[in-house]
Amino acid sequence: MTNPPDAGTNAGDAVTGRRLPLAVATAWVLVQGTVNSLSVANDLVRRGVRVDPAAPWIWELSSAASLLVCFWVLLIGDPALRARVHSAWARLGVYAAASAVFCIAHVAMMVALRHLAYRLAGWNYDFGPWADALVYEYRKDALTYALMLAIAAGWRALRTRREVAVPAAPTAPVEAPMEADPAPPAAAVPTFLARTAQGDLLVRGDEIDWVEAQGNYVALHVQGEVRLIRHTLAEMEQRLRGHGFIRTHRRALVNRERMRAILPPERGELGVRLSSGQVAPLSESRRAEVMRLVLGTPA
Numbered sequence: 001m002t003n004p005p006d007a008g009t010n011a012g013d014a015v016t017g018r019r020l021p022l023a024v025a026t027a028w029v030l031v032q033g034t035v036n037s038l039s040v041a042n043d044l045v046r047r048g049v050r051v052d053p054a055a056p057w058i059w060e061l062s063s064a065a066s067l068l069v070c071f072w073v074l075l076i077g078d079p080a081l082r083a084r085v086h087s088a089w090a091r092l093g094v095y096a097a098a099s100a101v102f103c104i105a106h107v108a109m110m111v112a113l114r115h116l117a118y119r120l121a122g123w124n125y126d127f128g129p130w131a132d133a134l135v136y137e138y139r140k141d142a143l144t145y146a147l148m149l150a151i152a153a154g155w156r157a158l159r160t161r162r163e164v165a166v167p168a169a170p171t172a173p174v175e176a177p178m179e180a181d182p183a184p185p186a187a188a189v190p191t192f193l194a195r196t197a198q199g200d201l202l203v204r205g206d207e208i209d210w211v212e213a214q215g216n217y218v219a220l221h222v223q224g225e226v227r228l229i230r231h232t233l234a235e236m237e238q239r240l241r242g243h244g245f246i247r248t249h250r251r252a253l254v255n256r257e258r259m260r261a262i263l264p265p266e267r268g269e270l271g272v273r274l275s276s277g278q279v280a281p282l283s284e285s286r287r288a289e290v291m292r293l294v295l296g297t298p299a
Contacts, residue, residue, distance in 0.1 A: 025071045033064035058117045066109035071148050103141040190239050194227035209258045210280040211236050213251035246293050249281040
């Protein structure tokens with residue numbers, strides 16, 4: 001089994017992974033909210049509009065707080081989306097649709113906070129026509145949403161460089177092709193060492209759902225978690241040969257025991273659904289061979 005982490009380690013890892021981008025976003029929106037509050041207050045004075053000095057701060061800081069909540073949700077949802085949707089174009093479509101949801105959620109929370117602040121001050125707040133306001137806000141929120149995605153992507157790239165695993169020492173000689181070699185004993189299953197911010201994590205080959213190529217690294221998908229190690233997919237295929245792993249794509253190696261369904265192209269993208277709910281890519285050229293290996297039919 002994988003080295004059992006301390007209670008809450010996986011959750012703690014995820015929270016740690018979001019802490020820095022959230023801190024950057026917090027600093028950014030607070031600075032922006034402060035600058036906007038001062039600018040709006042100064043503009044109102046120059047135009048001769050009389051409002052309570054606290055009003056511009058309520059307007060801008062309510063928007064900033066709502067943006068932070070939306071950004072937190074984005075940080076939680078983005079890894080789940082990337083794990084389930086492998087097509088870049090499909091993800092782009094989801095991101096585009098989510099931008100409208102992002103705007104609506106931001107505006108709804110912002111207005112709710114303003115109503116609350118005004119009520120506490122004994123004032124009355126009127127947001128105005130929602131349709132016009134949403135169109136106006138979306139023009140601004142679309143840019144903010146894109147910037148937040150860029151922050152999340154930048155932090156994900158930084159973590160990829162930091163949480164680089166060192167390859168484990170070979171535990172067994174290279175196996176012969178699995179068609180000609182009997183299943184090895186459980187003790188011979190290779191184990192890999194993934195270096196994380198919480199320490200070195202042992203990952204047994206039979207715990208891996210699937211392996212995804214990422215340049216000179218591979219991502220080990222294990223029970224919904226992703227661990228990077230410095231291997232090529234060809235090296236992983238060699239080490240896992242004879243342990244039930246099947247090459248389904250030029251960038252994917254799948255544990256046969258985790259396979260639950262072959263998804264046809266009509267469902268959006270040819271792929272293999274795993275017991276974890278993830279979908280690993282499956283190329284059309286390998287489809288027949290994968291089916292043959294899974295069903296155990298002769299060549």
